[in-house]
Ligand code: IPM
């Protein structure tokens with residue numbers, strides 16, 4: 001038996017509903033594989049603003065750092081949209097990413113069998129898609145200084161951010177990408193805008209240097225605009241996509257649509273003191289509280305936590321298989337419902353998956 005402390009962040013919007021199902025999954029795993037999971041609930045984002053007056057507190061950060069992993073749902077909503085940038089729910093998310101230093105954001109893009117028809121792309125274009133986006137998560141333009149909005153003497157206003165990377169920040173994320181590629185399709189596509197940006201010149205240089213230790217992995221460079229185009233033209237050319245924070249953010253939303261449902265994609269932030277695991281989708285305030293949200297993204301994210309955060313590979317596979325089996329059996333939440341399927345609520349989907357573990 002192993003015992004783990006897990007920070008649980010239910011969050012905003014649909015967060016609490018889908019997290020409830022993820023916890024049901026964890027309870028079942030604990031029982032079946034004789035583990036003990038101790039949950040510590042923490043609040044980040046809108047729920048923290050409501051409770052404590054700010055998007056994250058020092059106590060929350062300390063709690064998370066004292067546990068083995070952070071299972072995160074999603075943050076944000078209209079209610080907090082007009083707050084200053086550093087008081088918005090998203091600021092809490094960025095602060096916890098930075099605090100745990102989980103610089104490598106892994107975003108796998110895979111289509112569940114029986115879900116192919118949900119892609120907006122043609123079946124022959126998406127067949128066999130299996131890629132992973134490795135997004136740098138704690139630097140780049142999201143955190144670069146200087147930044148701000150200022151009024152100039154002539155009365156014009158200027159807003160600015162800085163896209164900056166230090167060599168070691170590029171080196172460590174590149175290593176993660178090459179290590180992953182070695183265990184997969186042995187190809188890394190490094191995305192940048194080196195035809196325009198100086199920061200991308202350094203990015204290319206460092207990635208090339210790191211590549212010298214990985215002679216079995218093919219490396220190609222691609223401009224981000226071309227990558228955006230190639231993702232819908234011929235996505236099966238990609239194995240591991242390596243990108244900075246902003247480019248990775250944008251490309252991962254685009255790539256999610258290859259699968260047809262943003263509601264079913266997981267992500268992990270690793271490399272730091274504590275692994276952080278969050279679905280790629282947001283808090284979906286428009287459907288919050290209705291019991292119709294798709295919990296699969298959160299549940300697959302929980303599988304990623306078992307795999308990368310707690311080193312429980314068999315347990316992770318058991319969860320993924322249960323999800324695949326449930327989909328094969330025809331269970332669908334509203335977002336992925338088609339006639340001839342069984343339409344189920346958030347809770348029913350959770351139960352159907354838990355039953356199959
Ligand atoms: C994501 C989200 C976040 C990001 C937002 C909510 C700050 O879009 O995780 O992809 O841009 O990193």
Ligand code: MN
Nearest residue numbers: 249250252253
């Ligand atoms: Mn995003």
